[in-house]
Structure formats: structure tokens, C-alpha cells
Amino acid sequence: MTIPSLTPTLLYLNNVTVSFDGFRALNALSLAIDQAEMRAIIGPNGAGKTTMMDVITGKTRPTDGEALFEGHHDLTRLDEASIATLGIGRKFQTPTVFEMHTVEDNILLALKADRRPFRALFSRRTAQEKERMDALLERIRLKDHRRRKASELSHGQKQWLEIGMLLAQEPKLLLVDEPAAGMTDQETADTADLLREIAQTRSVVVVEHDMVFVRDLDVKVTCLHEGSVLAEGTLDQVSSDERVIEVYLGR
Numbered sequence: 001m002t003i004p005s006l007t008p009t010l011l012y013l014n015n016v017t018v019s020f021d022g023f024r025a026l027n028a029l030s031l032a033i034d035q036a037e038m039r040a041i042i043g044p045n046g047a048g049k050t051t052m053m054d055v056i057t058g059k060t061r062p063t064d065g066e067a068l069f070e071g072h073h074d075l076t077r078l079d080e081a082s083i084a085t086l087g088i089g090r091k092f093q094t095p096t097v098f099e100m101h102t103v104e105d106n107i108l109l110a111l112k113a114d115r116r117p118f119r120a121l122f123s124r125r126t127a128q129e130k131e132r133m134d135a136l137l138e139r140i141r142l143k144d145h146r147r148r149k150a151s152e153l154s155h156g157q158k159q160w161l162e163i164g165m166l167l168a169q170e171p172k173l174l175l176v177d178e179p180a181a182g183m184t185d186q187e188t189a190d191t192a193d194l195l196r197e198i199a200q201t202r203s204v205v206v207v208e209h210d211m212v213f214v215r216d217l218d219v220k221v222t223c224l225h226e227g228s229v230l231a232e233g234t235l236d237q238v239s240s241d242e243r244v245i246e247v248y249l250g251r
């Protein structure tokens with residue numbers, strides 16, 4: 001199936017099933033994410049959130065269904081490297097920055113133009129590249145920390161740096177796994193602001209358990225349960241859904 005190119009849909013999971021020895025981690029999951037939409041994914045442990053991210057990034061092959069990106073790339077047929085090249089970036093829960101390098105060098109290492117470390121670190125930069133770097137550092141709230149080693153940053157700052165490294169690669173879709181975990185209240189609020197800014201031009205899918213943070217994001221919420229969509233809508237709609245209260249939020 002091919003979605004016409006005029007559609008605002010960037011990612012369309014169509015009836016995706018993932019079976020592990022007969023157990024369905026995803027069960028005919030269907031979900032659409034628009035261009036420049038941020039979506040929060042919630043749901044109890046084992047609901048299939050990670051498996052869904054694994055399917056989108058090519059880490060796990062579904063047993064059935066398709067995952068269409070930009071209407072015509074079926075991600076279920078591509079490997080992880082090809083999917084990253086299409087413009088899908090993933091941020092795992094634990095930051096994986098280069099601790100011994102400065103903030104700025106971490107970004108340089110991630111820049112799309114040339115990923116070879118020595119070229120990236122030591123080549124002279126054009127004015128345009130400098131401007132891009134400044135804008136990126138400003139966006140991830142690390143402009144004043146550009147010369148510090150990543151190892152000296154707080155946990156929250158490291159998370160932002162990694163988001164910056166992904167942004168340097170200009171993704172069309174950013175997948176973010178529990179970004180607020182372990183952050184201070186201020187960092188959590190700043191992260192919600194940062195993700196909202198990013199979602200002005202790119203699509204963002206955030207898996208999150210922290211409902212305060214999800215409220216801050218102020219976006220459409222999808223609650224997964226047993227590998228399928230249980231409820232979808234505003235946080236207020238989803239969190240007042242009896243089934244969501246039953247399986248996830250509690251009474």
C-alpha cells in the first residue's frame with residue numbers, strides 16, 4: 001500500500017505484529033504520525049513501546065504488517081543503517097556521548113557532512129558551519145558549555161547533548177525514549193520546551209512514563225496495551241479512559 005505524497009502522514013504503522021515464540025509483543029498495531037507532529041506514547045510495562053521503536057528503526061522485523069515512512073519506504077524491509085539514512089534518529093534512555101570530548105566536538109563528530117573523526121575534529125570550519133553549530137548549541141541549551149568535556153555535564157545536559165548530536169544529522173523523525181528519567185524538575189521542564197521546539201519542524205515520538213512531563217509536552221497521546229492502541233487523544237481524554245485507568249494509571 002502506498003500513501004499519496006500529499007498526505008501529512010510521515011510514519012504509518014499498518015497492522016504491525018511482532019511475535020516472539022508465539023507471544024505477540026505487538027498485535028496488529030496501527031498508528032500514524034504526521035509531519036512535524038510530536039506524539040507521546042504511554043502504557044504499562046510490556047505494552048510494546050520499545051518493540052514499536054525497534055520495528056521503526058529496523059532492529060526488530062515484524063512477523064506481519066508494514067511500516068511506511070514518507071508514504072513509500074517500507075521500513076520493515078530495510079536495515080538499520082538505511083533507516084537512519086532516511087532520516088530517523090533514535091535517542092535511548094541512557095545518554096551515549098563521547099565523555100572525553102568537548103560538547104562542541106561531540107556535535108562535530110555527529111555532523112552529517114563528514115563523520116570521520118579526525119576530519120570532523122580538525123578541519124577548518126566554514127562560517128556557515130559555525131553558524132549552524134552556534135544555533136544548535138543555543139537550541140540544546142549548551143552554548144555556554146561548548147568547551148567543557150561531556151563528562152563534566154549534568155545528566156540532563158548530557159541528554160540534551162545527545163539530542164543535539166541527533167539533530168546535527170537533520171532527522172525527519174526523532175524517537176526519544178524516556179528523556180525525563182533522572183532529570184531535575186527544571187531540566188524536565190526545559191526538555192519539554194526543547195522537544196516542542198524541535199517538533200516545529202520535525203516529527204518526534206516520545207515514550208514516557210512521567211505524566212507531569214507528558215502534560216508539559218501538551219501533545220496527542222497514544223496509550224499502548226498488549227501490543228495495540230488502547231486509547232488515543234489528549235492527555236485528559238486518555239487519562240480519563242476507564243480502560244487506561246484500569247491497566248495503567250490506577251485508581
Ligand SMILES: Nc1ncnc2c1ncn2[C@@H]1O[C@H](COP(=O)(O)OP(=O)(O)OP(=O)(O)O)[C@@H](O)[C@H]1O
Nearest residue numbers: 020023024025043044045046047048049050051052
Ligand atoms: N526479544 C524478545 N523475546 C521475547 N519476548 C520479548 C522480547 N522483546 C520483548 N519481549 C516481550 O514483549 C513484550 C513487550 O516488551 P516491550 O519492551 O516492547 O514493552 P515496553 O512497553 O517497552 O515496556 P517497558 O515500559 O517496561 O519498557 C514484553 O512482554 C516483553 O517481555
